[in-house]
Amino acid sequence: MSSVLIKDFSKKIIAWYEEHKRELPWRMANDPYKVWLSEIILQQTRVSQGLPYYNRFVEKYSSVRHLATAPEQEVLRLWQGLGYYSRARNLHKCAKQVVENHEGNFPNSFEGLKKLPGIGDYTAAAIASFSFKEVVPVVDGNVYRVLARVFGIDTPINSPKAKREFFELAQQLISKEQPDIFNQAIMEFGALHCTPQNPVCDECPFAKQCVAKAKNLQKHLPVKEKKIKVRKRYFYYRVYQQKKKLALRLREGKDIWHGLYDFDLIESAKPLSKAGLEKQVGLKKFELSEEYKHVLSHQVIYARFILLTSKPKNKELQFFSLKKIAELPKPVLISKFLKEYEFLK
Numbered sequence: 001m002s003s004v005l006i007k008d009f010s011k012k013i014i015a016w017y018e019e020h021k022r023e024l025p026w027r028m029a030n031d032p033y034k035v036w037l038s039e040i041i042l043q044q045t046r047v048s049q050g051l052p053y054y055n056r057f058v059e060k061y062s063s064v065r066h067l068a069t070a071p072e073q074e075v076l077r078l079w080q081g082l083g084y085y086s087r088a089r090n091l092h093k094c095a096k097q098v099v100e101n102h103e104g105n106f107p108n109s110f111e112g113l114k115k116l117p118g119i120g121d122y123t124a125a126a127i128a129s130f131s132f133k134e135v136v137p138v139v140d141g142n143v144y145r146v147l148a149r150v151f152g153i154d155t156p157i158n159s160p161k162a163k164r165e166f167f168e169l170a171q172q173l174i175s176k177e178q179p180d181i182f183n184q185a186i187m188e189f190g191a192l193h194c195t196p197q198n199p200v201c202d203e204c205p206f207a208k209q210c211v212a213k214a215k216n217l218q219k220h221l222p223v224k225e226k227k228i229k230v231r232k233r234y235f236y237y238r239v240y241q242q243k244k245k246l247a248l249r250l251r252e253g254k255d256i257w258h259g260l261y262d263f264d265l266i267e268s269a270k271p272l273s274k275a276g277l278e279k280q281v282g283l284k285k286f287e288l289s290e291e292y293k294h295v296l297s298h299q300v301i302y303a304r305f306i307l308l309t310s311k312p313k314n315k316e317l318q319f320f321s322l323k324k325i326a327e328l329p330k331p332v333l334i335s336k337f338l339k340e341y342e343f344l345k
């Protein structure tokens with residue numbers, strides 16, 4: 001690995017950043033609450049999608065104390081549409097711990113931050129460097145890509161070995177004087193310049209040293225190990241309707257959508273035939289929706305909704321007015337059905 005490149009890396013990337021950075025609201029502040037909020041929201045989410053959520057959260061809860069005292073359902077409702085709801089639950093849990101155990105102040109070190117729920121290496125490094133200027137690198141997907149290409153590293157980035165290897169390299173590269181700017185710069189460089197599909201190699205500050213450019217490996221770096229098999233699930237929702245109310249239940253247990261509301265569910269590993277469905281529902285005639293396909297990270301859900309006016313047997317179900325249903329936290333799939341069938345606007 002070129003020592004000149006290691007020495008110059010942070011200067012070059014910071015110079016690039018000063019010229020090309022986007023103005024993003026959380027960059028204006030080094031308030032750990034805002035940094036934390038933006039990092040949790042932006043995990044597995046594009047900036048354009050996450051930005052309105054960030055603004056809504058900051059507007060509704062101006063400090064970690066406000067967020068800590070909010071009801072969980074209200075937090076989940078505000079999060080609705082972002083997916084990965086465990087992040088929202090951890091967000092709330094973390095806010096409570098900061099208030100209860102740290103007098104409303106985030107710990108000011110990488111190690112201290114990692115002890116909080118939902119805060120892993122990445123988020124801890126972001127808060128510690130942006131808010132407290134600790135010299136600790138942030139290693140996200142953008143950073144993996146930039147480093148794998150510039151230094152020609154072919155360790156699969158989703159392997160356990162990669163985490164340590166890339167972190168150690170980033171630790172050698174990070175600016176000791178401006179760790180916060182360095183971290184912002186390398187992530188921004190990956191997001192805007194050294195992008196997955198169209199890296200701008202001809203106008204790149206690393207054009208002369210970049211291994212991927214020299215060997216034409218941009219499409220092959222970073223390396224990823226084969227994806228986990230996607231699980232297919234078939235959901236048949238019994239939607240019980242009485243007057244202007246619908247029956248929903250709170251999802252509990254370890255499955256997806258814990259803490260959100262959906263309808264009475266029949267789940268099957270295979271699509272059900274008409275006869276199979278009639279048997280499950282106990283009726284010959286009923287209104288059945290078209291199939292809704294809902295894609296999650298490791299599973300695809302094929303859902304159909306059965307509209308019923310009979311009395312439900314499932315004791316977990318509760319009838320709610322449409323006004324109340326609008327306020328309940330729900331999976332996007334359920335909201336989509338409710339809108340298409342004009343239960344909700």
Ligand code: SF4
Pocket residue numbers: 146149150193194195199200201202204205206207210211212213218
């Ligand atoms: S030369 Fe191309 S692949 Fe290498 S860092 Fe620059 S943009 Fe990325």
